[in-house]
Amino acid sequence: MLIAFYFAALIAVLTTAIAITRRHAVHALLYLIVSLLAVAVVFYIIGAPFLAALELIIDAGAIMVLFLFVIMMLNIGERATEVETTWLKPAVWAGPSALATVLIAELILVAVTSGSSAAPMHVVTPKEIGVSLFGPYAIAVELVSLLLMAGLVGAYHLGRRAVREEEQFGTGTDARRAVFGRDAVHAGSDRTSHAA
Template sequence: MHALALLAASVTVVGAVMVITRRVAVHAVLYLVVTLLSLAVILVMQGASFAAMLEVIIYAGAIMVLFVFVIMMLNLGHPDSAREKEWLRPRAWCGPGLLAAIVCAELLYCMGTFSGPARPFAPITAHDVGLSLFGRYVLMVELASFLLLAGLVSAFHIGRNRVGGN
């Protein structure tokens, strides 16, 4: 069990380092997805499967779609054909694919291991998360949504001026 936690933590750290060091934004997003999925595996190992589901749905799903949308909207770098050829090279996909395979194997092993007796602590329900987000933290949730909106408008403004100036 401890070896699996260490393996998931090492995948998370390697993925985070690769996110920081990649020059191509799409490659960094691929490694970020793997990092977020490995964090979800760590949450499953801790018994917080609802938090792991939220991690996958919100961060690895919705936020990554937003990142890819902004990358496509800004259209930075090389012309489209050269950029697509670089993205389709196997070297670009081997690292995230290998890390994702490790994470999937760990998750499948953990799901088989933890299907036995129930946990001694009470699980977090969707009702608890809703009360927490829209109870005393409602101001922080709304501020985060305004921050995301401001970032999206800024990215659109930068991309629009870039296309108009050429």
């Protein structure tokens, strides 16, 4: 159990070190996801399975998908197909998937061994967390809901302004495209006149 804990912690530190030194954002994102998975395994080992599940769902699921959406929104362009062919090379996803395989093997090992032996540690159950959450921490829950509401409104406001500016830029590119189109029409008419 202790060896598994240190192994997961080692993977977490290693993948975080890789993630902050990558040059490309998506590679860093892959390693960061593996790092979050390793932290979730650490949570499971030290007796917090509920938090391990929450870490998987919220951090490795929602927040990373948000990062991925923004990165992919910014990469739309003529380089997209070329970039995609470079991303699909196995050297990109081999490292994260190998580390994730190690993590899932370790998790299965821990689950099997702790299922067979009597668990010596104190596992905090979700019921205990819920009782404590809505008992002495009720005001903090309200504050967190307020914070989430403020974050929602702020993100919506900023995103709306961004969309409006994108519309302005969009009209600009449309005008440029219209100019290019007129040039193309001119060239085509010239060619037809020459042919005539």
